[in-house]
Amino acid sequence: MSRFQKLLNYLNPYRWQVAQGIFALFIVNALSVYIPLLIREGIDRLRTSFTSDYLTQLAIAIVALTTVMWVVRMISRITIFRVGRQVQATLKQNIFEHLLQLEPGYFATTTVGDLVNRFTSDVENITRLVGFAVLSTANIIFAYALTLPAMLFIDVKLTLMALAVYPLMLVAVQLFSGQLRDQQVVVQESISDLSELIQEDMSGIALIKIYAQEENERRAFRKKNQELFTANLKLAESRNTIFPIIQGLASISLLVLLWQGGLAIANQEISVGGFLSLVIYAQNLIFPTALLGFTITAYQRGEVSIDRVEAILFNQPKIADAPTALHLDAGLQGQITARDFSYTYPGAETPALKHLNFTIKAGETIAIVGPIGSGKSTLANALPRLVEIPENSLFIDGYDLTNLSLADLRSAIAYVPQESFLFSTSIENNIRYGDPLANQTVVETAAKLGQIHWEVLNFPQQYDTIVGERGITLSGGQRQRTALARALLLNSPILILDDALSSVDNQTATAILQNLSKTGQKRTTIFITHQLSAAATADRILVMEKGEIVQAGTHQDLISQEGLYQWLCGQNQLEELLH
């Protein structure tokens, strides 16, 4: 599909509004050709059959038609700019909804800054294309198609002379408009650079003081501030150059017209009225001609932006429901099986997981331990299909995971990742994130299970306390327990904790895990941990090394075997002694 077709696609839902706007422009241009003809006629009649009645009528007609022209012009602008804004809003919504469907891996390879840029500058460029560019293209076509014949009809020679410099106007604007847009981008980037620096420095103010880096930061700010100043100055210079150039060229055209027109009147080759209407027509064409230059730039920018936005939209979600995806009416029990499951990250050379085979019974509590990089998180991410897993490798209750609907699969799994991300809203809303309709009692029960309830009661507004930038800062352990409460609220048959209690002390972590297996419903729990005293409480422990499960069994079994687990326990005891 060509870019032009894509552009039409964006406009298609609003085609009637666009047609209305363009029709209004046609009327405007027709009137702007007709009114000077009236003036011409009036002036030429002054010399022959002058009556004051006729003059009054003519004046009224001209004022009335001019008023109509301006009202219709206003309507056409409002209509088409509204279409631009509507396309903008729809496009932003579509991009956002599309991004929500993409897998986390996509965001690991795309920077947030780039995405934000596509949301703002690129969408803005497309809006300009469908609003401003469509409006001005129609305007230019109508202006020339209607005005030029009228001018040529009055006097061919004078018309050509008057318009001779107009192509120069177009070239000048074309040269400058690209530069203007580039400079605008630089200004915008400088502004965002500066705001980023302010934001970062103000949040990291303690660090700046501890390391006594005020002087350095002051210099960094001055540099960025100076960059913004220079960029603003350059933009102003370009703006202040282009408009006088247009005016200068327009004046040259007017001079030529006055000079040659004067001679023609003297030689009685043209009437005074005809000459005056030529002057008006020539003036009327200045704006559309200059605009053509800006419009060409808007098309060029818009096309690049269409490509950049379409690049997001054409990125199909890699992890999606299979066409035959099963929807389960009854919930899942929570039995998990791996059959010769291997996984390699896209672009990686060695597999992160190699030939895993295991079965976890429904309701069992399993600890996964092993050195950093042994594949524990990858396994945790594979179960809710946050990474793209092969078919026939992982099963829940005997169903191949890749064959279950994603919504059913994910609603069966409560997952607490390593980084406990909290939204900038109240504690209560954070805990009920998975079920926004959950009532206060349900929230509190989950908070008690996650052992955060009593601390929440000590917060200034208790459960209504806002966390994050706009509210209080929670300690690492508090964040983790809030994230745990959020997962527990869902009562899912499977709970996965990926080192989710690393900032909670060993005793509390162990107490929480023991509590979980005693109270509440029976759920399959998989927890990845470095705290071996917590792992010891699990029904079974899987020990991973370099993507493989090297040992499996209860704490008692494993501690008496020679192997990685014994070694890890030795290290752990050593660490605890040292603390």
Ligand code: ADP
């Ligand atoms: P663990 O949780 O045991 O520390 P991980 O599952 O995070 O281990 O990592 C297992 C291996 O996969 C490591 O070698 C790591 O470098 C690699 N890995 C992890 N995440 C990615 C990723 N997004 N892309 C490529 N390789 C990754």
